[in-house]
Amino acid sequence: MKSESPPELQDLPPEMPTLIARLAWGGGTLVTLLVPLIFFVVGYQSEVARLESALQVGLYSNAKQPRTHAGKARETLHSPPAVLAALNWLPGHTSIRLTDDRQQLLAGKNATPRWPQLTRSATLNLGAEHPGQLAVSRSIRPLLLYSLLMSLPGLILGIITFITLRDLPMRVFRRTLQEITIRKVTEEKLAKSLSIFSATLESTADGIFVTDVYGREVVANKRFRDMWHLHQSDSLYANNNETLAELSNKLRDPTAFAATIKDLSKHIDVNQGSTLELRDGRHFEWNSQPQFVNGRVVGRVTSFRDVSDRxxxxxxxxxxxxxxxxxxxxxxxxxxxxxxxxxxxxxxxxxxxxxxxxxxxxxxxxxxxxxxxxxxxxxxxxxxxxxxxxxxxxxxxxxxxxxxxxxxxxxxxxxxxxxxxxxxxxxxxxxxxxxxxxxxxxxxxxxxxxxxxxxxxxxxxxxxxxxxxxxxxxxxxxxxxxxxxxxxxxxxxxxxLAHYDTLTRLPNRALFHDRLNQALARLERNKGLVALMFIDLDRFKTINDTLGHDLGDQLLREVSARLLMCVREMDTVARLGGDEFTIILEQINKAEDAASVAGKIIEVFAAPFRLGHQETFVTPSIGITIYPADSDNSSHLIKYADTAMYRAKEDGGNGYRFFTTEMNTLATDRLEMESGLRRALERGEFVVYYQPKLDLASNSITGAEALLRWKHPRRGLICPDEFIPILEETGLIEQVGSWVLKTVCSQIRAWQDSPGLPPLVIAVNLSGRQLQRSNLATAISDILEETGVEPRFLELEVTESILMHDPQCAVDVLMQIRNKGILHIDVDDFGTGYSSLSYLKQFPIDCLKLDKSFVDGLPHDEDDIAISQAVIAMAHSLRLTVIAEGVEREEQLAFLRDNGCDIIQGYIISPPVPAQTFAQLVLERAQQHSTTLP
CATH class of the missing domain: 3.30.450.40 (GAF domain)
Known part of the structure; x- marks a missing residue:
């Protein structure tokens, strides 16, 4: 990239270019004019010389002998013809004329040339004392023409002269100005560098001391003199190294300093980071480096830094x-x-x-x-x-x-x-x-x-x-x-913090394990038993969510205080986290002692807990295990106590249970089942069975309820009552529920494509977790669209208890499902929950299913009769269809038919069967129905 000179190097005085241009113009013009002029002058002189030569030739040409008069010199007589003959060599455009004294033409040659002309004449002796005149003329017009033609090279030379005179001085002037400017800039930079050097030298926190090769002071900043408390030197070079000598006198060990200085004067080694200790207790770090000029050492630069604070x-x-x-x-x-x-x-x-x-x-x-x-x-x-x-x-x-x-x-x-x-x-x-x-x-x-x-x-x-x-x-x-x-x-x-709970000040999990191990170790040396109690609060999550976490924390502190009231000082009450507490009862004689403490805890918890301005009740579920009867391992004891606590909670809470071997077996089976369920879907172990629904009015099968079954690889077909609750607790019910919906819709599509089967409406049960999904309606619509099934052939069943868990949410979700085109929505297990008629009429439902528990007593149990008749009457008054499930006997069927029940399902028709068997059953029922028609 072409470098540009600074702006100041490109500018000249404004009048200088104009003056140089004028001089160049004048010089060029002068050269242009001089070339033809010089050519003309030289040509003119040449013509004049030629004519003069011709006159001389003519004058000295003798046509006759000269004659002599007495007392006079001899004269030459000129004969005109002889003169003309002598001038015969002249070119044709040269005019020659001989005239007498009266200007009469005696002889001539060639015509008179055109103007302008050049003429030269001379007097001739024609004899008898009659003088004559010889005139030679030539036109200078060709000379003028040639001179004019010479203006062209003159113009070229003039242009060259103009360009040369215009550019050369400018270049000289620019170069001169550039050198002047560069020198000025260099001087300014040098002055700036000197100023920066001087300012840097004085502003640095270090003391700078520069010496020559002989150790004499050259320059030193003020910081150096202030650090060493030196006087200001008047001369450029201090005599006899007096500055170095003064520095040595202020050091605690001047000998080492002098030796180092002597060594540095002999060599050019760099001294870095040495420390000097002064007599006043201060410490200076000093560095020294040689100063080079053109590769030659001319001195040393030494710096000192006060490192006393460091x-x-x-x-x-x-x-x-x-x-x-x-x-x-x-x-x-x-x-x-x-x-x-x-x-x-x-x-x-x-x-x-x-x-x-x-x-x-x-x-x-x-x-x-x-x-x-x-x-x-x-x-x-x-x-x-x-x-x-x-x-x-x-x-x-x-x-x-x-x-x-x-x-x-x-x-x-x-x-x-x-x-x-x-x-x-x-x-x-x-x-x-x-x-x-x-x-x-x-x-x-x-x-x-x-x-x-x-x-x-x-x-x-x-x-x-x-x-x-x-x-x-x-x-x-x-x-x-x-x-x-x-x-x-x-x-x-x-x-x-590492060993105690920050909220209740009770021992935490780590300290609990430590104390449990210590208690078991002490028991090995002494006789007796150790009881481990695992306590969980019933309904704590509901209280915590309702009253807030602050009051929930207050409740936990109150619970801790009441637990401490029920045990001895030697026992340990610990909080493992959340609402889980443990108690270690040491040195008890029999298991009944632990039962007594558990009963005392239940009794103490019976009193209300006052949280702020509100009273609430909390009950405990307590699991108890005994060492060494149940196990001699602390981890197993904790596990067994936890298992017993869950059994107490399953039995309704507010009680205690001792651990038994059967509990461990059930817990192990549950864990095994949970583990198997997590892989059952991907292994394809789930199947769907179908239980037919019989329309009592037409006496034909109009649909079925889809029921999930698990084909366990080792245990065979497992009833849903055993694994559905586990799916609910683990959250797997959402994935399995989506699979069931897609499987049922695919089967409906397959039946519709099969010849001979009537249109069937298949009911699928929705779980509580599925109903809580905000995108449930969209998911169902996507499955219907994917399988190509119309929404009117899918029926959804929701239990009464799920609806009443959050009625408003249930209404919103069911309305979304209804808007997707689902026409059949049933309330399953009706009568077993606590539904409100005001909510019942708000639900977008089409059918009520009478629970099996009410059908079992028909037609003999008066309560079941009353409930069944009331449900059927209420449903019909609300324009709802009634389905009775669990119908197994003819008398039950007769009662339901007589009281207006619309649809029944149960073993009296068929148990749940695979899809292929159900299709055959529908065909057979249709054939029987057709044969019975008149």
């Missing part, structure tokens, strides 16, 4: 690491703070350090730690006689709302200056003065949330010997004390 910080960091390591490793807090006090005294040199602190904010006894420099009698006086005084000081400072307004220094927040002038310190200062030690200032140790944790007090034999850095040292020590105390407090809190 050295002190490193020492404090080492102290911090040591103290915190002691705290982390679990050493006593007093030992760690004692080490800190010792190091503080060593770094100070004059101070006696005392650290006063409390381990927690609960009013624990005040403790005192001091360094080894403080006399032992002083420490004894503080510990044995000053406790009350220190408590008074602590209490007074704690009551101050804003400590910085009460004598705290501005530089270090928390430093209390001149404590002897404060009334709250008067007794303490008097106590220390009695031992010959003066308390001068103190530092308040405060926690991160502002609580006063302790005090660090600085004592001196002579208050005037306080060091300037002692306050900073004490301030840093106060931070270390805070970290150490808060770390120890945090460890203690972590111990509590």
């Amino acid at each position: 050295k002190q910080a490193e020492a404090l960091l080492a102290i911090e690491n040591e103290v915190l390591e002691m705290v982390v490793c679990g050493q006593p807090l007093q030992a760690a703070l004692g080490v800190l006090a010792n190091h503080v005294e060593v770094l100070s040199g004059e101070m006696f350090c005392t650290i006063l602190f409390r381990k927690d904010n609960e009013g624990a006894e005040l403790e005192c730690v001091s360094g080894r420099s403080l006399p032992s009698n002083v420490v004894d006086g503080i510990v044995h006689h000053g406790q009350a005084v220190l408590d008074q000081v602590f209490d007074a400072i704690t009551q101050l709302e804003n400590a910085p307004k009460h004598g705290l220094a501005d530089e270090y927040s928390g430093v209390i200056e001149d404590i002897g002038a404060h009334p709250i310190w008067a007794d303490y200062c008097s106590l220390m003065a009695s031992h010959g030690v003066h308390a001068c200032f103190a530092v308040a140790v405060r926690s991160t949330d502002g609580h006063l944790l302790g005090l660090i007090v600085a004592h001196y034999r002579h208050p005037s010997k306080q060091q300037p850095h002692d306050r900073e040292l004490m301030w840093v020590a106060a931070h270390l004390v805070r970290i150490a105390i808060e770390r120890r407090q945090a460890e203690e809190r972590l111990q509590v």
Whole structure:
């Protein structure tokens, strides 16, 4: 890419280009004119010379002999013909004329040339003293024409001259200006660099010292002289290396410094990071590098940096690491703070350090730690006689709302200056003065949330010997004390959090397992039994969701308090999480003792729990297992107690159950069944059976209820009553329910494509989880569309209890399903729930199914008769169809027919059968019906 010169190098004075252009124009014009002019002049002179030559030839041509007169010189006579003959060599366009004195033409040759012409004449001697004149003429018109033609090369030369005179000076001027500008810019950059160098040299925090090859000072910044407390040198070079000598005198070990300087003067080695210790205790880090010019060493550049603060910080960091390591490793807090006090005294040199602190904010006894420099009698006086005084000081400072307004220094927040002038310190200062030690200032140790944790007090034999850095040292020590105390407090809190429940303050799961193992270990040495009780609260989730989590937490705390009332001090009550509690009963003599405690718990829980302004009742479900009768393994005991608790909950709650072997078998079977169900769908173990529905009016099969069956690979066909509840609890019912819907719709489509089968309406049961899905209607519509089945051939059944769980939600979902074209929606198990007629008329339903429990007693049980007749009458009044399920005997069928029941299903027609068997049954029933028609 072509580089561009700076703008200042491209600009000339505005009048300069115009002047140069004018000069170039004049020069070009002059050259253009001079070329033809010079050609004309040279040609003209040539013509003149030629004519002059012709005249000379004519004059000296002799036609006759000369004659001589007496007393006169001999003269030549010219004959005109001879003259003409002599000039015969002239070209034809040259005119020759001979005339006499009267201008009469004597002889001539060629015509007179055209104007303009060039003529030369000379006098001739024609004899008899009659003079004549010879005239030679030539036209200069060709010369003018040639001169005019020479204007073209003159113009070319003029243009070349114009361009040359215009560009060459401009280039010269530009180059000159460029060099001037570059030099100016270079000088400015040099001046700027010198200014930056000077400013950098003076602004740096390091002391810079430049020497020549002989060790003489060349330049040094002000920081260097201030660091070393040197006077300003007047000369450029100090004589006899006086600056280096002055530096050596200020060092604690000048010999090593001199040796290093001598070594550096011999070699060009770089000295990096060496540390010098001054006599006043400061530490300087110095670096030295050679200065090169054209590859030759011309001197050295040395820098010094004050690292005294860093050295002190490193020492404090080492102290911090040591103290915190002691705290982390679990050493006593007093030992760690004692080490800190010792190091503080060593770094100070004059101070006696005392650290006063409390381990927690609960009013624990005040403790005192001091360094080894403080006399032992002083420490004894503080510990044995000053406790009350220190408590008074602590209490007074704690009551101050804003400590910085009460004598705290501005530089270090928390430093209390001149404590002897404060009334709250008067007794303490008097106590220390009695031992010959003066308390001068103190530092308040405060926690991160502002609580006063302790005090660090600085004592001196002579208050005037306080060091300037002692306050900073004490301030840093106060931070270390805070970290150490808060770390120890945090460890203690972590111990509590790790082993106790934060809500109830009961032992948590980890501590429960530990105490259970300890109880079993103790039982191996002593006779007796250990009972483990697993307690779960009935209806706690409902209470928690209804009243809120805050009142739920309050309830758990009240439950914990009541459980503690029912056990001995040696027993353990623990909370495992949520509403699950455990109790370890140690050293009981018989299982009845555990039953007695369980009964007491149930009795205590019978009283209402008052939560705020509301009373509520909570009952426990308790599972009990006995060691070593049930198991000698703690994990098995917990499992067995949990299994027994679930049995108590299944039996209605508010009771207790002891673990039995049968419970373990049932629990194992349930776990095995749950595991099998999770893989049954993908293995294709589910099948759908169909139980026919008989229309009593037409005496024909109009449809069926689809019932799910599980073909277990080992146990065979399993009844839905065994695995449907497990599907509900595990959430698998949603996947299985979707599979059933799709399978049934595909089967309906297959039956519709088969010849001979009448239109059939197949009912599918919906679970509670499916009904809670917001997209249930869309999912059903997608399955119908996918399988190609019209919605009028699908019937959905929902149990009464599911509808009444959340009636409004059920109404919304069923209305969405109705809007998708589903015409048949049934209420299954009607009469077993607690439905409200107001809700019943809101549900978009078409049919009520009379539960089997009411059909079983027909036609002999008066209650079943009354309920059945009432349901049928109510359904018909609401224009609903009535289906009676579980019909097994002829007398039941006759009663239902006589009382207006519309449809029946049950073993009297057929048990649930596979799809192929059901299709055959429909065909057979249709054939029988056709033969009975008249």
